[in-house]
Amino acid sequence: MSRKKIPGTIQAAVAEAYEVVGPLKRIQGVLGLPLSSLSYGTEIREDRPGGLGVNYLDRLGQIMPEAAEPIAQYFAALAGGIYQPVDLSGVMSADIHRLTMAFSDVLQRHAEAHSATSKDPSDYTPEEARAQVKEVDDLLAVGAALRAALISKAEGTS
Incomplete structure (x- = not known):
């Protein structure tokens, strides 16, 4: 994405999720949303909140789990915590x-x-x-x- 990101915002987290699984055309196919709606998910404007609906974020994370990590990091930080992936391999x-x-x-x-x-x-x-x-x-x-x-x-x- 070429849109300017403000770290620590939901728009930046959505943009990072897009970058992990991109390109946008692929995400469009998975979510069934127009490109304009996907672009809106990373837009920062004072007159409207931007971001992408939680149901779409959930669906994207279910289908492309690697997209969930930036979103998990964002919400964990918002709640005052951290997100730590868990490696369950090994004995x-x-x-x-x-x-x-x-x-x-x-x-x-x-x-x-x-x-x-x-x-x-x-x-x-x-x-x-x-x-x-x-x-x-x-x-x-x-x-x-x-x-x-x-x-x-x-x-x-x-």
């Missing part, structure tokens, strides 16, 4: 090992950031913070995967 018995390893990596980064070798041992430097965010994201992903596997077992669906 569940390894999940505790993966969880403890990921937690160990977080602790290691924390110790390094507060050691004498750090540029600022009393706090995270921007570089250390970026590296720690990656480790925390990895920990969250492993924890979410373990949780999903346990829910599936608890509900008898695995």
